[in-house]
Amino acid sequence: MRTLTTRRWLAVALPLAIVAVLAVLAVLATVAAAAAMDSAEATLHSQDAKVSGSVHFTQEAAGVHVVADVSGVKPGQHGFHIHEKGDCTAPDYKSAGGHFNPAAAPHACDPTSPRHAGDFGNITVGADGKGHLDMTTTSLSFAGPNSVVGKAVILHEGEDDCKTQPTGNAGGRLACGVVEQQPMMHHH
């Protein structure tokens, strides 16, 4: 009798528990999809086939989180910026125009302010030819005048001195990538 009651209770409670768990998972998936909506990516291309890289942009509460990885690059400091045109068609990447500077600010390096919205400063490349940059900036967004979408990421041959106007004297353009918004995972 007691076993039967327990079984009957389980027969009702178990499906309810499963439905509740599924509902929570659905809510979590929706939240995750919404959080992933504002993201963009640039794949770096170079005339030097050894050079490659990728840059990810994600909107977070504190600003746009930028994570860049490059490889096959000469060790040292390399100027790293957002340039105003998402056009990497010219072999010297001059087609990408100047630094992305919607506020007409002077050139400087992160974290100096004011500076160009596209001024990241330098990326440090180690003896293994690899460089990694991780920063969060409030100077970029995914909409409006400061939108990073459709601009270009430029990796320079040389070091940004963080003072020469308006370029930082970082030399030629080693690699270029157009910033493309990632497909939205969820629509409201």
Ligand SMILES: [Cu+2]
């Ligand atoms: Cu640049």
